[in-house]
Amino acid sequence: MQWLSSILLTLQVISSLLVIVLVLLQQGKGADMGAAFGSGSAGSVFGSAGAANFLSRATKWAAIVFFVTTGGLAWVAHHPAGSPIESGIMQGFSAPAKEAAPAGSAVPDVGGGSAVPSVPAAPSSGAAPAAAVPAAPAAPSAGDASVPSVPAAPAGKK
Incomplete structure (x- = not known):
């Protein structure tokens, strides 16, 4: 079907150029663009009225x-030769082979063949160990001297 698209595209370009030339050759009411190319004379090959009839028919x-x-080009573009299943983006794609990590490697095996590592699962037996999760600092009280205070804005000017 690729050859049909090439033929139709060639015919379309030729016919579009031909339409442009033929429209410019025709004599309008005030444009007289056709006279510039020599079709304005009455003694032409087609006769006095023959050129107008020939140009309009052409x-x-x-x-x-x-x-x-x-x-035809629209039909060829929307009806490709192969079926959509056989001509997909991923046709011919093969997943890369999974390489095993060396014996003493610190890289964990995430499994599943995914390139994105997964989040480790939380322990299922109650709370996490105390050493693994640091304690959050306590919120300072209003009278705590270690926390600097922000001076109040001067009253009067706005």
């Missing part, structure tokens, strides 16, 4: 080709 068919290729 523009119509170039626009039809442009819109058909746009629809």
Whole structure:
């Protein structure tokens, strides 16, 4: 299906350029842009009215080709060749092999094959040992001399 996308994209670029050129060649009411390219003369190959009919018909068919290729490109983009299961992001990914730590290593084995270490479980037999958890310092009382006090703001000015 990749070749179809390339062909449709090539046809769309060609038809879009053709539409641009054909629209610029047509003679408008006041623009006269077509006269700059030589299509304004009455003695052309197509005759006096033939050029206008030819240019309008060619523009119509170039626009039809442009819109058909746009629809085809949209269809190709939303209907890939393979099924979504076979063409996923992780297709062909293999997990790295888990290496065992050396015998005297201080690195614990976290298990589960995850690269993120897990949190160790809390002991299930009551409270934690006293040495493992330090005691929180007591809150100072209002009359404690070791805690400096903050001076009061002067009254009067705001």
